[in-house]
Amino acid sequence: MKNEDRLHDELNEQAPFLNTLKQGQDGYQVPANYFDNLEAEVFRQLDAIGATRKPRPATARPSFWQFMQQLWQPRVALAFAGLITIALAAWWYFAPSQTDASADLMAAQISVDDAEAYLMDNLMELEPEHIAMVLPEESLPAITLDLPSPQKEKNNPAIELQLSPDDLENLLQDMTDEELKDLML
Amino acid sequence: MQVTASNKPASDDHILKLLRSDKTFERGFRLLISTYKERLYWHIRRMVMVHEDADDVLQNTFIKVYRGVLQFEGKSKLYTWLYRIATNESITFLQSRARRGSNSIDSNDEIWASRLKADSWFDGDALQQQLRDAIAQLPEKQRVVFNLRYYEEMPYEEMSTILETSVGALKASFHHAAKKIEHFFREADHL
Structure with missing residues (x-):
């Protein structure tokens, strides 16, 4: 059964007078063009209360030139220059000073004789490895080397040289001035 | 549509x-x-x-x-x-x-009656005006049910989803509303 017919029956059963009244108009009217203007009025209200949704602009990636233009804006350039200044100052302050030892020796005006005398007086203080490092290669076979076994090397990786004080004295006697200077460093 | x-x-x-x-x-x-x-x-x-x-x-x-x-x-x-x-x-x-x-x-009724009379967008005859007055006296929920059923002829099942009320309660509500309106007219000697 259709809904309209069901309502008709329902009203006939409950309130027949209302069924009779329903045949005519209800008397309500609206101003002319009311519905035509409604949409604009709703949007005017939405604007007035600031509720209108603004479509989000498309977020395009800036081109290389746009990026460069942004970079060279005074604010950005100033910040960039400041950073570079701070980095240079930090490098200058913290960089290790590399002094040339031989230059220091020359600046101290120490003669070769003085250096030789110093080394002779402090012969026993010198490490054999240091002396071996400045020796000419041809003199090395004459020195008895106690080469470490693989196991020993594992425990003490430093190569040990066994030189007697006489050997050392002879070696120093044979050294050139330049070699002595290197030994002093 | x-x-x-x-x-x-x-x-x-x-x-x-x-x-x-x-x-x-x-x-x-x-x-x-x-x-x-x-x-x-x-x-x-x-x-x-x-x-x-x-x-x-x-x-x-x-x-x-x-x-x-x-x-x-x-x-x-x-x-x-x-x-x-x-x-x-x-x-x-x-x-x-x-x-x-x-x-x-x-009183609220007096204000409401004067407001209805002042409505220039109603041109119903005496019976239609009385029907409007009778509906105006219904409680809000009964008024909704009566209007949806009487004017819009909405099925109770659909009304039930809108008003989140059971179909039985809606039928009872419409029945009470119709009886009240009929009583209103009877008192006005139209029946």
């Missing part, structure tokens, strides 16, 4: 599809207004009765819809959701008007 350029009625699905994109949101909302403005207006007008009040309530309804339509999950039909908002807005309006009347020196 609004007819689109393709000469087909604008479906709820089409409206919702437009509303879900930023680019087409405004077009979708304009389509929603043009599709439902008349049905919602008459629903509200029969509740609040005076044209100016109906206009205010209808605009508030559309503003609420505009703000909340993205939260609409589609669990019910779009028009069911719209009717629910319009009904709630109408009831809120009637309740606030009743509160304002209770603070006045004149």
